[in-house]
Amino acid sequence: MNPRLRMQPQAIGQGMTSQRVRDRLVERLREGASNGQGIADERVLNVIRTLPRHLFVDEALASRAYEDTALPIGHGQTISQPWVVARMTEVLLENAPAKVLEVGTGSGYQAAVLAALGLEVHTVERIGELLRQARKRFRTLGMNIRSKHDDGRIGWPEHGPYDAIIVTAAAPALVPALVDQLRTGGGLGAPVGGSRSQALVRLVRREDGSVEETRLAAVTFVPLLSGMID
Ligand code: SAH
DSSP, X not given: OOHHXXXXXXXXXXXXXXXXXXXXXXXXXXXXXXXXXXXXXXXXHHHHHHSOGGGGSOGGGGGGTTSSXXXXXXXXXXXXXXXXXXXXXXXXXXXXXXXXXXXXXXXXXXXXXXXXXXXXXXXEXXXXXXXXXXXXXXXXXXXXXXXXXXXXXXXOGGGOOEEEEEEOSXXXXXXXXXXXXXXXXXXXXXXXXXXXXXXXEEEEEOTTSOEEEEEEEEEXXXXXXXXXXX
């Protein structure tokens, strides 16, 4: 056998971004190694196994991209912990959504996970520079994700109502404008609480307009802020 060919798969597999390292992250998520709540949805685990999370962080942090931890992405913001992304996605899939809205694009990783699952994704980010970088990543990965530079607390009504909404920044209370953009039977996932720790809340909008709320886990997100910056 050609020794060069034999070497190749090994060379690709080496390093801290290799398939082996990603597989280990998926096993940890499945077992619930970080917080006792395992991720069961194989569709979600598969996307996390294949989507290159290291492309969503600075090169200097690429070696840590498959640890189950949040990482800084600049401007005081973070890419969410893989377990949090997995859990929010798993819960969102329960209503079999087609069209989703994300508030807080950040690195673009959560939006890319949703797009990789075949969903029509709309995402809003208030920090222009983060959005530009996220858009570049979407292009690199050939992903068709609609994005907007705006204060996501007003949602994106022109494309609503959505089957599901995901808020990836924390607020003391659920944002009414977002609940309004949810279709009947649709679900919204958001971290609700103070600045240090929040509850991951799932809300489902019932036919009579009332909502059903469930608390899923304790999480820590960066705050949902008002206004836009370049
Ligand atoms: N989903 C992101 C998580 C990024 S952290 C990821 O996968 O990387 C949360 C993001 O929400 C930050 O980028 C922050 O700038 C953004 N954000 C905070 N308040 C916002 C608002 N009102 N509208 C839109 N984005 C907001």
